[in-house]
Amino acid sequence: MNTISQKRRKRKQALIAYSFIAPNFLGFAVFTLGPIILAFIMAFTEWDGNNPMQFIGFSNFTSIFSDDRFMSALKNTIVYSIFTVPFTLAVALGLAILLNQKIRGRTFFRTVTFFPYVASLVAVAAVWNMLFTPSEEGLINQLLINVFHTEPLKWAASPNTVMLTIVLFSIWKNMGYYMVIYLAGLQGISEDLYEAAALDGAGSFEQFRYVTLPQLKPTTFFVVIMLTISCFKIYDIVYMLAGGSNGVVNKSAIVLVYYIYEEAFRNWKLGQASAAALVLFAIVLIITLIQFKGEKNYAND
Amino acid sequence: MRSQSTNKLIKNIIIYILLILLAFLMLVPFVWMVTASLKMNKDIFVIPYQWLNPEPRWLNYIDIWTKIPLAKYALNTVKLTIIVTILQILTSSFAAYAFAKLQFKGRNILFLAYIATIAVPWQVYMVPQFIFMRNLGLADTHLAIIILQAFSAFGVFLMRQFYEGIPDSLCEAARIDGMSEYKIYAQIMLPLSKPALSTLTIFTFVNTWNDFLGPLIYLTTDSKKTLQIGIKMFISQYSAEYGLIMAASVLSLIPVLIVFIALQKYFVAGITTGAVKG
Numbered sequence: 001m002n003t004i005s006q007k008r009r010k011r012k013q014a015l016i017a018y019s020f021i022a023p024n025f026l027g028f029a030v031f032t033l034g035p036i037i038l039a040f041i042m043a044f045t046e047w048d049g050n051n052p053m054q055f056i057g058f059s060n061f062t063s064i065f066s067d068d069r070f071m072s073a074l075k076n077t078i079v080y081s082i083f084t085v086p087f088t089l090a091v092a093l094g095l096a097i098l099l100n101q102k103i104r105g106r107t108f109f110r111t112v113t114f115f116p117y118v119a120s121l122v123a124v125a126a127v128w129n130m131l132f133t134p135s136e137e138g139l140i141n142q143l144l145i146n147v148f149h150t151e152p153l154k155w156a157a158s159p160n161t162v163m164l165t166i167v168l169f170s171i172w173k174n175m176g177y178y179m180v181i182y183l184a185g186l187q188g189i190s191e192d193l194y195e196a197a198a199l200d201g202a203g204s205f206e207q208f209r210y211v212t213l214p215q216l217k218p219t220t221f222f223v224v225i226m227l228t229i230s231c232f233k234i235y236d237i238v239y240m241l242a243g244g245s246n247g248v249v250n251k252s253a254i255v256l257v258y259y260i261y262e263e264a265f266r267n268w269k270l271g272q273a274s275a276a277a278l279v280l281f282a283i284v285l286i287i288t289l290i291q292f293k294g295e296k297n298y299a300n301d
Numbered sequence: 302m303r304s305q306s307t308n309k310l311i312k313n314i315i316i317y318i319l320l321i322l323l324a325f326l327m328l329v330p331f332v333w334m335v336t337a338s339l340k341m342n343k344d345i346f347v348i349p350y351q352w353l354n355p356e357p358r359w360l361n362y363i364d365i366w367t368k369i370p371l372a373k374y375a376l377n378t379v380k381l382t383i384i385v386t387i388l389q390i391l392t393s394s395f396a397a398y399a400f401a402k403l404q405f406k407g408r409n410i411l412f413l414a415y416i417a418t419i420a421v422p423w424q425v426y427m428v429p430q431f432i433f434m435r436n437l438g439l440a441d442t443h444l445a446i447i448i449l450q451a452f453s454a455f456g457v458f459l460m461r462q463f464y465e466g467i468p469d470s471l472c473e474a475a476r477i478d479g480m481s482e483y484k485i486y487a488q489i490m491l492p493l494s495k496p497a498l499s500t501l502t503i504f505t506f507v508n509t510w511n512d513f514l515g516p517l518i519y520l521t522t523d524s525k526k527t528l529q530i531g532i533k534m535f536i537s538q539y540s541a542e543y544g545l546i547m548a549a550s551v552l553s554l555i556p557v558l559i560v561f562i563a564l565q566k567y568f569v570a571g572i573t574t575g576a577v578k579g
Contacts, residue, residue, distance in 0.1 A: 016482050020399035024392035027452035032418055038429035049432050098319055112327040118561050120511045122529045123550035127334045137346035184573040233422050236513040245537045257424045264428040273428050281425040288420045
């Protein structure tokens with residue numbers, strides 16, 4: 001008797017719990033989990049979205065790795081990450097230290113530094129496109145000519161400087177976000193450590209070198225991982241800064257996600273697009289696994 | 302003693318020089334945007350740039366509404382943003398309550414499914430997702446954009462983190478008083494989770510408002526487009542209409558600016574929830 005009613009109560013509890021989860025989970029399972037599984041299947045098929053799918057094994061992978069545009073996309077994405085990650089990190093850390101000082105207008109400076117991160121990309125990219133105008137009249141070229149006395153640059157209009165333009169813009173747009181993470185990290189460092197260091201005769205630089213940096217190690221690790229993943233997902237910045245009027249990005253600036261987009265929605269080669277998507281996934285997965293491992297190490301410390 | 306105060310002075314001078322540089326770097330693009338939006342096209346790329354414009358051309362802010370269906374774009378964006386934000390908040394907090402406060406079979410597995418997909422970038426499965434939605438007849442509909450944004454794993458994760466921090470004894474006491482789980486959720490948990498709800502609101506709002514790739518893939522009919530895509534199309538077609546482009550950009554930034562300033566502290570809280578170990 002007792003066990004039956006207990007069982008029933010348990011079942012009723014489970015049903016209530018499922019009713020809480022159902023609205024979100026149904027949407028999530030159908031529109032997220034399903035497509036993720038489909039992505040893995042599609043990568044091994046030839047499909048244009050209309051005719052029947054054909055299983056072709058690893059051919060999509062061999063054909064993207066011999067595709068010039070894919071290799072450029074992979075290379076550009078890696079180059080973009082290699083330059084964006086360390087510079088964004090360094091600037092964000094510098095800004096966090098600067099805006100952690102007791103100074104007037106601190107909140108104001110934090111707000112203006114953070115705002116580009118939430119500002120619509122289309123709007124801020126439109127401004128920077130004009131500031132980076134390749135002609136001499138552009139504000140930034142004016143700065144180069146009059147203040148730094150150097151030759152004006154062609155910025156996004158030249159294959160030599162288009163990546164530079166994209167990197168500079170994304171540092172500007174995203175540094176505020178990572179600054180906020182570093183600020184939280186800085187505020188977590190105990191004042192006692194600085195006092196002890198000061199008693200030992202450590203100056204500002206030594207304090208930074210022997211207290212701040214080691215204490216921020218977990219934060220830095222987290223920032224590197226997040227930044228790298230977000231760099232590999234870049235698409236919209238490239239589309240806005242380097243896409244021509246027809247939206248086509250040429251080889252000097254093409255990135256992985258743009259390649260996926262192009263193969264799928266312009267060429268309707270869904271299999272190849274999915275194969276490229278799996279390459280992106282593999283890269284992100286490796287970075288995530290490094291993160292898991294790293295977090296365990298920090299937890300053991 | 303004297304050298305110490307000189308040191309401090311030097312330090313302060315350096316700090317203020319850096320702050321001035323920072324302010325320039327962050328504000329000049331926005332100031333330029335506003336000043337250029339009040340100019341004729343031919344006056345924008347002149348040397349030296351006129352920061353103070355004696356005759357602001359307000360006409361740009363009138364013309365832009367007729368040059369492109371800006372009001373329609375804005376309306377679409379507002380509609381999508383509001384629906385997505387409400388759905389996201391309701392379904393996430395609902396599911397998170399079960400994950401944090403109820404015991405049931407399969408809880409860990411289901412939650413693991415959520416966590417695992419946070420690690421899969423949307424870009425990896427955007428193609429099959431589109432094909433799937435197209436087969437359901439949802440291509441070029443607002444419903445597709447809503448579905449795309451409203452069931453994020455991030456929302457469930459964020460809300461669950463917060464609910465875990467609320468003591469279980471509170472729910473237990475309510476259960477003993479005979480409250481149903483739905484009542485506990487609505488009358489106890491929801492009011493207590495205002496900070497987390499605010500964080501989720503501002504994140505969802507900003508993400509939906511600024512979303513670019515989703516609407517770019519899904520929305521092809523002009524009258525269905527959002528502000529971001531609409532303005533981008535305008536830039537592609539009339540790349541030399543600098544004044545109008547800047548006016549449209551300024552207008553599209555205003556709502557984000559207002560929401561951001563009002564809810565900034567929740568934004569910062571949301572970023573650091575995921576970032577700080579603890």
